[in-house]
Amino acid sequence: MKFTPLAIKKQQFKRSFRGYDIDEVRIYLEMLASEYENLLQENKELKEKVAILETEVSAYKQIEKNLHLAVVQAQETATKTIENAKKQSELLLKEAELKSKEIIEKAKLELVKISNEVSMLKLERDRILTELKNFLSSELEKLNLSIFHQKEESSEKIEEKIKLDDIIKNLEQ
Template identity: 80%
Template sequence: MKFTPLAIKKQQFKKSLRGYNIEEVRVYLEMLAGEYENLLQENKELKEKIAMLETEISTYKQIEKNLHLAVTQAQETATKTLENAKKQAELLIKEAELKAKESINKAKLEIAKIENEIQILKNEKERILSELKNFLLSELEKLNLLEPSAKIETQEKIEEKIKLDDIIKNLEQ
């Protein structure tokens, strides 16, 4: 039998000569006390369970807060890392461009130096060839001034000069 406030208020006891039946009242009070004790125990257990659940909720809320903070920090870290990586990439590109420009400028200077040396060598070659031709012509003229017997030798010298001219032409190429 469940007790409610209304049922307790409406409970009727049989009357006996001296009032209510003592045994009936005692049984009723024992049942009421047992039920009330059960309710108190249940109430205590429910309060403990509520306290435990509130502690768990508090723990979960703290975990959620920590996770949210961790996610926020991770996003910030990722953003900063990405920005730093972009800046570093830009610096590397600029550095590579500068090195490339330096290499190009060095190569251009080296090319100009080599071209200058080539021109100097060409000029030197022309000078040497010109001196050689002049020398050969002057020697040939000297031979022509010699005796007629030397003219035969001069003919041989002319042939040698032709050979020398061929050699000089090959050198010019």
């Protein structure tokens, strides 16, 4: 049987000899019905509040879920950004190393080329000096022969001989 405030108020009891006071039972039932009605109203209000709060809790849970997803995505993005930055820095470093090796190799090749050119120039200088010495020696011999054949020498020829001797000495040094 379902109790309602109206059912409590209209409840009829059998009359019996030596039973309860009817007015007292009626007053009690009316108070009980009134209290029961208040409890039902309060229960209804609490159910409405519970429904509202459940809706709010659901909304907050959704917000929490969205925030959690946003934090996870932000962490993933940060991790990917850091990884990309590391990869890019490694790539730049390798590129710089390759360029420096290339520059060093070019410098070494240039050094070899310059060394070869210096060696060639030294050989050319030595060849020219040798030819010049030979030429001057030959001229000196001619001069000596000519002096030997001539008894009288002019002062100009002696000076020329001295100059040629000095040149040969300087070239030998």
